[in-house]
Amino acid sequence: MVMQLSAKQSLHLPRIAELIRVEKLSDREKVFEFKFDDGKELGQMPGQFVEISIFGVGEAPISVTSSPTHRGSFELAVRATGSLTNKLHTLEKGAKVGIRGPFGNGFPIQTLKGKDILFVAGGIGLFPLRSLINYVLDNRKDFGEVNTLFGCRSPQERLFIGQLQEWNTCKDMCFLETVDRCSDDSWTGNVGVITTLFPKVSFDPAKTYAIVVGPPIMYRFVIAECLKKGLAEDHIIMSLERRMKCGVGKCGHCQINGLYCCQEGPVFTYAQVKSLKEAV
Amino acid sequence: MQNRVISKKDLAGFVDDLIKTKAAGEVIGIQAKDSKFNFGPLKNAAELRLDYDIALLPPKKYFFPQIETVLKYEFGATPKVEPVVNDKAMCLIGVHPFDIRGLLLFDAVYGGANPDANLMMKRQKSVIIGVDCLTPNPKAFAASMGTAVTDEGFDLMLTDIGNDYFVTVGTNKGDSLIKKAKTKEATAADQEKRDKVRKDALKKYQVTLKMKPDEIPALLDANWESKVFNDKAATCFSCGSCVMVCPTCVCFDVQDDPALNLKGGERYRRWDACMLSEFAKVASGENFREHKEQRFRHRMYRKGKYLLERYKYLGCVGCGRCAIACLAQIASPAETFNLIKEAK
Amino acid sequence: MKPRVAFFDFTGCEGCQLEVLNFNLEIVDLINVVDIVEFREASSDHSDEYDIAFIEGSITTEKEIERIQGIRNNAKILVSLGACACTAGVNALKNFYTMDENLKLVYGENAKWYKTIPARPVHSVVPVDFFIHGCPPIRGEVIRLVKCLLTGKKFELYHDPVCVECKLNENICVYEKGQTCFGPVTRGGCNSICVNSGRHCWGCRALVDEPNLNAEKELLARYNLTVNDILGKYRIFNGTLEVAKS
Numbered sequence: 001m002v003m004q005l006s007a008k009q010s011l012h013l014p015r016i017a018e019l020i021r022v023e024k025l026s027d028r029e030k031v032f033e034f035k036f037d038d039g040k041e042l043g044q045m046p047g048q049f050v051e052i053s054i055f056g057v058g059e060a061p062i063s064v065t066s067s068p069t070h071r072g073s074f075e076l077a078v079r080a081t082g083s084l085t086n087k088l089h090t091l092e093k094g095a096k097v098g099i100r101g102p103f104g105n106g107f108p109i110q111t112l113k114g115k116d117i118l119f120v121a122g123g124i125g126l127f128p129l130r131s132l133i134n135y136v137l138d139n140r141k142d143f144g145e146v147n148t149l150f151g152c153r154s155p156q157e158r159l160f161i162g163q164l165q166e167w168n169t170c171k172d173m174c175f176l177e178t179v180d181r182c183s184d185d186s187w188t189g190n191v192g193v194i195t196t197l198f199p200k201v202s203f204d205p206a207k208t209y210a211i212v213v214g215p216p217i218m219y220r221f222v223i224a225e226c227l228k229k230g231l232a233e234d235h236i237i238m239s240l241e242r243r244m245k246c247g248v249g250k251c252g253h254c255q256i257n258g259l260y261c262c263q264e265g266p267v268f269t270y271a272q273v274k275s276l277k278e279a280v
Numbered sequence: 281m282q283n284r285v286i287s288k289k290d291l292a293g294f295v296d297d298l299i300k301t302k303a304a305g306e307v308i309g310i311q312a313k314d315s316k317f318n319f320g321p322l323k324n325a326a327e328l329r330l331d332y333d334i335a336l337l338p339p340k341k342y343f344f345p346q347i348e349t350v351l352k353y354e355f356g357a358t359p360k361v362e363p364v365v366n367d368k369a370m371c372l373i374g375v376h377p378f379d380i381r382g383l384l385l386f387d388a389v390y391g392g393a394n395p396d397a398n399l400m401m402k403r404q405k406s407v408i409i410g411v412d413c414l415t416p417n418p419k420a421f422a423a424s425m426g427t428a429v430t431d432e433g434f435d436l437m438l439t440d441i442g443n444d445y446f447v448t449v450g451t452n453k454g455d456s457l458i459k460k461a462k463t464k465e466a467t468a469a470d471q472e473k474r475d476k477v478r479k480d481a482l483k484k485y486q487v488t489l490k491m492k493p494d495e496i497p498a499l500l501d502a503n504w505e506s507k508v509f510n511d512k513a514a515t516c517f518s519c520g521s522c523v524m525v526c527p528t529c530v531c532f533d534v535q536d537d538p539a540l541n542l543k544g545g546e547r548y549r550r551w552d553a554c555m556l557s558e559f560a561k562v563a564s565g566e567n568f569r570e571h572k573e574q575r576f577r578h579r580m581y582r583k584g585k586y587l588l589e590r591y592k593y594l595g596c597v598g599c600g601r602c603a604i605a606c607l608a609q610i611a612s613p614a615e616t617f618n619l620i621k622e623a624k
Numbered sequence: 625m626k627p628r629v630a631f632f633d634f635t636g637c638e639g640c641q642l643e644v645l646n647f648n649l650e651i652v653d654l655i656n657v658v659d660i661v662e663f664r665e666a667s668s669d670h671s672d673e674y675d676i677a678f679i680e681g682s683i684t685t686e687k688e689i690e691r692i693q694g695i696r697n698n699a700k701i702l703v704s705l706g707a708c709a710c711t712a713g714v715n716a717l718k719n720f721y722t723m724d725e726n727l728k729l730v731y732g733e734n735a736k737w738y739k740t741i742p743a744r745p746v747h748s749v750v751p752v753d754f755f756i757h758g759c760p761p762i763r764g765e766v767i768r769l770v771k772c773l774l775t776g777k778k779f780e781l782y783h784d785p786v787c788v789e790c791k792l793n794e795n796i797c798v799y800e801k802g803q804t805c806f807g808p809v810t811r812g813g814c815n816s817i818c819v820n821s822g823r824h825c826w827g828c829r830a831l832v833d834e835p836n837l838n839a840e841k842e843l844l845a846r847y848n849l850t851v852n853d854i855l856g857k858y859r860i861f862n863g864t865l866e867v868a869k870s
Contacts, residue, residue, distance in 0.1 A: 010398065013363045055544075251549075257581070263393075517809065538774075538775050
């Protein structure tokens with residue numbers, strides 16, 4: 001039998017956080033900055049997620065987009081798709097929400113230390129990846145060469161534009177961007193799917209880890225490209241989406257074969273994903 | 281701890297005392313419900329039907345209720361949030377060994393990493409008085425799952441040996457309870473009787489798994505593409521009956537229910553399961569097990585492999601409830617595993 | 625300002641409105657959060673100014689088509705309340721006869737004074753925002769919709785079949801008693817109320833999203849029902865569905 005439990009240890013009990021900033025990222029996405037009422041840190045690792053509550057509406061799993069190197073508050077970037085996220089989009093500064101977490105394994109920081117990194121983000125896949133990119137930039141000396149590729153469908157769907165600008169001029173990493181299509185001349189950059197950026201970067205496959213986050217369709221092509229470039233299967237790291245309801249490995253909704261995405265994931269190597277039957 | 285023997289009359293007295301004194305909390309017992317049996321609060325020992333075949337719902341409902349409020353909150357500038365845990369003491373009488381194995385799986389899932397207060401606090405305060413199943417349901421196959429008899433998970437275990445019950449004492453808690461009853465020390469002859477009764481009962485199981493339970497994971501590993509899953513799932517209603525009656529289905533959904541006065545509300549969890557069509561659907565609309573064949577297969581893998589590998593307990597205890605409940609007659613894991621093996 | 629709610633009855637028995645009135649104490653909470661501006665069963669007030677319109681009954685005359693279109697134009701949110709509004713309900717039984725036959729059957733010699741058209745669910749005439757199924761609808765579901773509209777939570781129809789709640793309620797399966805039941809293909813959310821009280825599911829809440837109708841036919845056939853028996857059973861509440869037609 002386990003140790004004596006009390007109701008205060010309820011897995012369902014969230015901590016209260018205050019919304020201190022909202023910023024529109026695009027027509028469908030906003031970034032929300034929160035601060036815990038008790039002044040404590042979230043204490044997340046890049047790639048982890050939280051369960052955010054709006055009381056009376058429900059809970060949803062959202063990846064943390066800010067880096068743990070950013071202290072005092074944390075950010076969630078959210079697309080309005082479901083019941084909770086649509087309601088979240090109506091909240092204003094000062095609103096209180098519940099937060100449980102952080103949950104999940106996060107990106108394997110220790111493995112990545114001293115290695116070269118190729119970040120590949122598609123669309124809102126940038127949200128979880130942004131946490132790690134900023135973590136790496138803030139601890140730059142711990143990592144080797146860094147290349148970052150970001151693609152979205154159109155110039156209107158670019159996210160964190162200020163941040164993209166910074167990365168563009170940042171000397172610490174090579175940053176390349178593309179849009180799938182562009183019908184006007186508002187965009188002078190690369191046009192084409194994200195794999196069209198691959199010939200423009202050079203990396204040493206033996207020393208490099210690729211961290212890939214994006215929609216299911218993107219994984220197929222990007223992984224094929226990574227393998228073609230000679231990356232080992234366990235050097236390709238991805239983050240999977242599932243319906244993580246409880247976050248603590250109980251409710252069963254996020255199960256992929258025998259694994260719980262909220263426990264062993266959401267970050268998996270391609271070698272792991274390949275051995276799973278229903279992962280992608 | 282010494283095993284005991286209690287006469288049927290004295291057992292009734294013991295049960296009535298438990299009900300009267302509430303010494304072990306609220307007394308829940310197996311009783312008749314029309315032509316079937318079910319667990320419910322016991323008013324007196326006469327209601328107890330220890331000769332039953334199977335309970336409609338497994339006793340897990342007392343630790344993991346069908347619907348359970350887990351939070352209460354008040355809206356406001358800063359919401360007030362309180363966890364809700366109902367951990368009243370309970371004494372369950374008449375739990376079959378395979379249902380006890382089901383509860384042990386729950387302990388592993390809900391008591392291991394990230395222990396769940398709602399479930400485990402109830403478990404810790406409860407007393408389990410089991411009874412060996414001597415009249416198994418025709419659809420049950422616990423004998424071949426190794427779950428028809430258990431030597432753990434109970435405080436006391438009763439075995440009908442004719443005029444008396446043999447009382448196997450499992451814990452100190454059980455020991456101190458049974459000491460209050462009029463019993464005799466069990467002799468070697470009594471124990472022999474118990475063992476024979478148990479052995480004879482094993483032969484009454486009509487459904488047999490045609491392999492050892494620990495061979496199931498390898499069988500499933502080699503047969504992901506088996507046609508059996510598709511054939512069986514063709515007539516599946518996705519009605520959830522099989523998973524709602526299962527003693528080893530541990531999954532739930534979480535929902536909010538605001539009060540109509542809009543001053544607050546509560547959050548509750550409710551049984552949910554992988555055979556229901558929207559179980560693996562995410563907010564963006566993607567459903568990771570969209571087809572009933574995928575859901576059928578996932579359930580079979582959970583029963584035969586996933587839970588075993590994760591928690592060391594098989595996800596099926598052979599109670600046969602799913603097979604009884606399934607109108608399409610496709611739900612029995614034993615039947616599916618046997619078919620896969622025969623198709624090889 | 626509190627949202628203004630109106631109830632309108634079309635062809636039906638008005639039992640849905642009675643069911644809403646049966647809220648007892650909840651009705652007090654309800655009128656604290658919404659203004660009921662039109663509710664023939666409960667009040668003589670009348671208004672064309674409303675936000676949420678609950679429609680009871682199905683569309684069975686040309687006049688009703690005009691009327692529902694008017695209500696749709698006035699309402700921000702239009703809700704089909706009950707089986708007649710959601711599926712045409714029992715009214716759809718008449719669709720299996722010619723309209724002349726129906727008029728003669730009901731009005732005899734006076735048939736010539738009346739006009740009728742095949743029964744239609746509301747959403748086949750005007751767009752409907754939300755459905756509350758059932759004959760009668762479940763009170764709790766009306767309340768749940770109101771709460772969702774007030775809190776901004778998305779109202780989702782209960783998607784699991786009746787069997788789920790029926791099992792949670794520890795009922796003995798109707799089929800085990802030798803009777804037949806529409807539970808496996810019917811949308812739950814009713815807390816299996818009919819089976820709880822010793823009956824079987826009639827299918828009044830329409831089908832689940834992906835009903836396995838072939839399996840249901842197979843199942844009914846196993847109980848020695850003929851195709852006509854089965855169709856008859858389907859037609860009581862699901863006459864407008866393809867499956868009930870042939």
